[in-house]
Amino acid sequence: xxxxxxxxxxxEAGHLTPASALALVREAxxxxxxxxxxxxxxxxxxxxxxxxxxxxxxxGVKDVIDTADLPTQMGSSIYAGWRPKADAPAxxxxxxxxxxxxxxxxxxxxxxxxxxxxxxxxxxxxxxxxSSAGSAAAVAAGMLxxxxxxxxxxxxxxxxxxxxxxxxxxxxxxxxTVGMKCFSWTLDTLGLFAASVADAAHALALLADRPExxxxxxxxxxxxxxxxxxCAEPEEEGLGALLRTARSVEAAGAVLHPLALPPLYxxxxxxxxxxxxxxxxxxxxxxxxHRRDALPPLLRAQLDAAGAIPAEAYDAxxxxxxxxxxxxxxxxxxxxxxxxxxxxAPGAAPQGYASTGDSRFNRLWTLLGVPCVTVPVPGxxxxxxxxxxxxxxxxxxxxxxxxxxxxxxxx
Amino acid sequence: xxxxxxxxxxxEAGHLTPASALALVREAxxxxxxxxxxxxxxxxxxxxxxxxxxxxxxxGVKDVIDTADLPTQMGSSIYAGWRPKADAPAxxxxxxxxxxxxxxxxxxxxxxxxxxxxxxxxxxxxxxxxSSAGSAAAVAAGMLxxxxxxxxxxxxxxxxxxxxxxxxxxxxxxxxTVGMKCFSWTLDTLGLFAASVADAAHALALLADRPExxxxxxxxxxxxxxxxxxCAEPEEEGLGALLRTARSVEAAGAVLHPLALPPLYxxxxxxxxxxxxxxxxxxxxxxxxHRRDALPPLLRAQLDAAGAIPAEAYDAxxxxxxxxxxxxxxxxxxxxxxxxxxxxAPGAAPQGYASTGDSRFNRLWTLLGVPCVTVPVPGxxxxxxxxxxxxxxxxxxxxxxxxxxxxxxxx
Numbered sequence: 001x002x003x004x005x006x007x008x009x010x011x012e013a014g015h016l017t018p019a020s021a022l023a024l025v026r027e028a029x030x031x032x033x034x035x036x037x038x039x040x041x042x043x044x045x046x047x048x049x050x051x052x053x054x055x056x057x058x059x060g061v062k063d064v065i066d067t068a069d070l071p072t073q074m075g076s077s078i079y080a081g082w083r084p085k086a087d088a089p090a091x092x093x094x095x096x097x098x099x100x101x102x103x104x105x106x107x108x109x110x111x112x113x114x115x116x117x118x119x120x121x122x123x124x125x126x127x128x129x130x131s132s133a134g135s136a137a138a139v140a141a142g143m144l145x146x147x148x149x150x151x152x153x154x155x156x157x158x159x160x161x162x163x164x165x166x167x168x169x170x171x172x173x174x175x176x177t178v179g180m181k182c183f184s185w186t187l188d189t190l191g192l193f194a195a196s197v198a199d200a201a202h203a204l205a206l207l208a209d210r211p212e213x214x215x216x217x218x219x220x221x222x223x224x225x226x227x228x229x230x231c232a233e234p235e236e237e238g239l240g241a242l243l244r245t246a247r248s249v250e251a252a253g254a255v256l257h258p259l260a261l262p263p264l265y266x267x268x269x270x271x272x273x274x275x276x277x278x279x280x281x282x283x284x285x286x287x288x289x290h291r292r293d294a295l296p297p298l299l300r301a302q303l304d305a306a307g308a309i310p311a312e313a314y315d316a317x318x319x320x321x322x323x324x325x326x327x328x329x330x331x332x333x334x335x336x337x338x339x340x341x342x343x344x345a346p347g348a349a350p351q352g353y354a355s356t357g358d359s360r361f362n363r364l365w366t367l368l369g370v371p372c373v374t375v376p377v378p379g380x381x382x383x384x385x386x387x388x389x390x391x392x393x394x395x396x397x398x399x400x401x402x403x404x405x406x407x408x409x410x411x
Numbered sequence: 412x413x414x415x416x417x418x419x420x421x422x423e424a425g426h427l428t429p430a431s432a433l434a435l436v437r438e439a440x441x442x443x444x445x446x447x448x449x450x451x452x453x454x455x456x457x458x459x460x461x462x463x464x465x466x467x468x469x470x471g472v473k474d475v476i477d478t479a480d481l482p483t484q485m486g487s488s489i490y491a492g493w494r495p496k497a498d499a500p501a502x503x504x505x506x507x508x509x510x511x512x513x514x515x516x517x518x519x520x521x522x523x524x525x526x527x528x529x530x531x532x533x534x535x536x537x538x539x540x541x542s543s544a545g546s547a548a549a550v551a552a553g554m555l556x557x558x559x560x561x562x563x564x565x566x567x568x569x570x571x572x573x574x575x576x577x578x579x580x581x582x583x584x585x586x587x588t589v590g591m592k593c594f595s596w597t598l599d600t601l602g603l604f605a606a607s608v609a610d611a612a613h614a615l616a617l618l619a620d621r622p623e624x625x626x627x628x629x630x631x632x633x634x635x636x637x638x639x640x641x642c643a644e645p646e647e648e649g650l651g652a653l654l655r656t657a658r659s660v661e662a663a664g665a666v667l668h669p670l671a672l673p674p675l676y677x678x679x680x681x682x683x684x685x686x687x688x689x690x691x692x693x694x695x696x697x698x699x700x701h702r703r704d705a706l707p708p709l710l711r712a713q714l715d716a717a718g719a720i721p722a723e724a725y726d727a728x729x730x731x732x733x734x735x736x737x738x739x740x741x742x743x744x745x746x747x748x749x750x751x752x753x754x755x756a757p758g759a760a761p762q763g764y765a766s767t768g769d770s771r772f773n774r775l776w777t778l779l780g781v782p783c784v785t786v787p788v789p790g791x792x793x794x795x796x797x798x799x800x801x802x803x804x805x806x807x808x809x810x811x812x813x814x815x816x817x818x819x820x821x822x
């Protein structure tokens with residue numbers, strides 16, 4: 001993979017210019033893109049700023065995020081050729097830092113579950129996951145050092161695990177969702193993909209303008225090991241990667257406690273769809289009312305059903321979720337742990353391209369708005385990963401613990 | 412003014428068709444628009460649905476809210492002629508109910524404070540207020556029975572009072588802000604203007620798909636009378652209207668208690684700008700980075716200053732506001748009141764067109780996310796009003812109490 005920090009170090013040392021760093025990226029894209037299909041469009045001649053903390057860093061933008069200089073097509077024929085007026089704030093911010101918005105990356109239609117044409121660069125014959133398929137695949141394939149994605153169910157953390165990249169879903173609204181096509185206004189979260197935890201932490205700290213995000217200490221974290229009991233069990237290889245990681249972090253000096261969540265969290269987990277779909281049918285009202293036939297089958301069926309969710313069910317779900325959000329920090333505190341270590345997906349990417357995989361190990365955390373990080377777990381087969389989770393607002397803690405896990409796995 | 416419920420009653424009784432109701436609106440626009448200047452664009456030949464609970468109801472849409480069939484220009488030359496792809500969900504919903512999106516209404520640039528060209532239809536020589544100037548003026552002038560607006564500071568409640576219309580700012584996120592140009596994602600609230608409280612309650616109940624919003628009882632509310640002590644005092648005529656209203660509602664059987672808010676609310680009030688501006692410079696990053704010279708002076712100066720707000724100040728403000736939001740219901744409960752009765756603005760609309768007036772009696776309530784209703788107070792001079800406020804989520808209660816106030820004032 002292309003490391004953002006390594007590219008920046010070579011630029012600062014004078015071994016690369018921002019323009020030659022871009023040329024490296026273009027070479028990688030020329031080599032890998034024909035087989036991966038992660039990109040929707042590519043800026044043929046972007047302005048490459050000569051200065052700034054991200055000068056020379058090309059980044060990808062999931063195609064549900066507005067860009068002024070490239071089309072934004074939402075993974076849907078309804079938006080074929082669509083050109084927004086303005087960059088989304090996250091894109092504007094990366095550009096202001098010197099980054100180059102080089103490519104739009106594939107997305108499932110409106111970031112729902114109908115698969116894209118993108119192939120998993122590190123697991124032939126398997127889905128890259130979704131909905132941020134192109135951003136995950138492009139980074140994992142070494143085509144881009146940084147890419148933006150979004151998560152409403154498990155659309156950053158899961159494809160990162162399937163493709164073998166680091167994925168970060170920050171705390172809810174740490175990054176503005178302005179200029180993103182909305183599916184669910186209480187769940188949609190902007191996230192990112194990078195080659196390492198340090199790369200991701202650096203990018204997030206710059207993007208959020210919060211240097212402390214990458215300044216957390218190296219202290220061994222107290223880790224709650226969670227095998228979720230609120231949904232169907234993980235697959236054997238997924239569980240194996242988690243337990244292998246647990247042994248590695250213990251050997252590196254972390255204290256592990258088995259963690260079980262109170263029943264409230266099983267209840268909240270079951271309500272994710274109520275929130276997502278009640279809001280989704282409203283967010284996509286124009287598309288549903290005027291272009292229903294152009295919606296792909298999974299999304300269309302979901303929206304068909306969503307109209308029947310009563311406001312009372314939505315309000316009741318909001319209430320449960322609010323309580324679960326409020327209490328999560330105390331749940332970890334009572335267990336004496338700083339972060340949760342759990343699965344980012346049931347197992348490796350499923351075979352074939354008919355599905356983007358299952359988000360059941362992601363939805364609760366999106367619902368809670370807590371920071372989550374996918375850390376790849378080295379191995380011989382298709383990519384596997386683990387997920388590190390911290391309380392709301394503790395993005396620095398989540399990234400520091402993820403860095404600890406990454407180092408423990410590399411020893 | 413044109414009453415939505417009265418138009419609908421005449422349509423249901425067969426005295427009007429939806430098309431002839433539209434013709435009435437067009438006549439009113441032809442008569443008043445040249446002097447008021449509330450409209451940015453007008454659909455010359457809209458589809459007029461023959462059925463639906465809002466069939467025959469023409470509505471206006473503030474020009475920061477996306478429409479597929481009319482330009483959306485944000486009150487700014489930067490967006491001259493801009494055509495979004497889709498209707499905002501609120502527009503799509505009103506259209507699905509049979510309503511006709513007849514006109515876009517003037518807005519200050521990006522819904523900030525630089526005045527529009529719109530004139531106050533009921534107070535010659537005075538501002539209509541802002542930022543939802545056109546929606547307030549169009550309804551108050553009897554040109555439209557319904558119009559959508561937005562409030563981040565005081566942009567619905569204040570112009571409603573200045574122009575003499577009913578304005579409703581519902582609970583935060585009761586209506587989705589999807590498809591609205593974002594200024595502040597924690598403050599921006601979609602609201603509406605109508606000719607009477609009953610009209611507004613009916614429209615909001617339909618728009619939110621929550622019939623209970625207009626089904627609250629007629630019981631005399633327990634009212635907390637609040638003269639804000641957390642900012643500069645009201646003007647004499649504004650205070651006079653409030654006290655006159657207090658006497659009327661007491662005479663109609665309501666119990667009034669003087670209300671004072673704990674110091675936390677003065678503190679929260681002082682933090683509105685921190686939240687609004689920290690988010691505003693991010694939301695408008697593309698416009699600021701690429702088209703700063705095209706921004707109007709008040710907005711440009713505000714954004715120039717906003718870049719200096721540190722993330723720590725924002726986070727600290729969020730914390731105070733979260734506490735203030737959480738406690739507000741209990742504050743009213745402890746005072747033994749159902750709703751607050753207070754001023755919607757310091758006084759009548761200021762003379763001239765150099766300012767949209769002062770939002771100091773609105774900002775706290777926007778910050779708290781609580782439902783607010785402007786009720787006009789009959790009188791001889793320029794329009795005056797009062798504001799009725801209920802706890803978060805109690806939109807039905809706010810509207811029922813506002814209806815009580817409206818009836819008491821009409822006696």
